[in-house]
Each structure stands twice: as structure tokens, then as C-alpha cells.
Amino acid sequence: MTLVLKMPRMGMNVEDGTIVEWHKKPGDNFSKGEILYTIETDKTTAEIEAPCDGKLISIQANEGDDVTVGDDICTISDQ
Numbered sequence: 282m283t284l285v286l287k288m289p290r291m292g293m294n295v296e297d298g299t300i301v302e303w304h305k306k307p308g309d310n311f312s313k314g315e316i317l318y319t320i321e322t323d324k325t326t327a328e329i330e331a332p333c334d335g336k337l338i339s340i341q342a343n344e345g346d347d348v349t350v351g352d353d354i355c356t357i358s359d360q
């Protein structure tokens with residue numbers, strides 16, 4: 282199944298963030314819990330983990346892009 286991962290809410294008053302680094306590239310496989318990307322907000326920097334085993338299909342938000350909570354970040358396959 283294909284899943285679209287979205288910008289997570291990082292705090293009550295945090296509405297956006299910046300993609301700092303991708304730890305995987307399209308075509309890479311990953312395991313649940315591996316770091317996919319790092320985001321930075323005005324309050325924190327966080328490493329976002331893979332929700333399942335899978336493969337990174339595509340990236341919608343590149344390094345340096347500002348994204349709003351709920352925006353598409355990437356597409357993964359869990360198969």
C-alpha cells in the first residue's frame with residue numbers, strides 16, 4: 282500500500298517547519314523506527330521516524346522547504 286506522510290504537529294502553537302535533511306533518498310528501503318528526515322521549527326529540531334518497514338517512493342518537500350502542518354512530505358510504500 283502507498284502512504285503519503287504529512288508534516289506532523291510538533292507542538293500546540295507550531296504551525297510550520299523547515300525540512301533540514303533527508304536521511305533516505307527515493308528508492309531506499311527502511312525499517313520501522315529508522316530516521317527518514319529532520320525538521321526544524323522555531324522551538325525544536327526533530328528527527329522523524331518511519332512508521333513502518335517500507336520504501337521511499339518520492340519526496341514532495343525538499344531540504345530547505347518550509348512546510349505547514351498537514352502538508353505532504355513524502356510518499357512511501359509499506360510493501
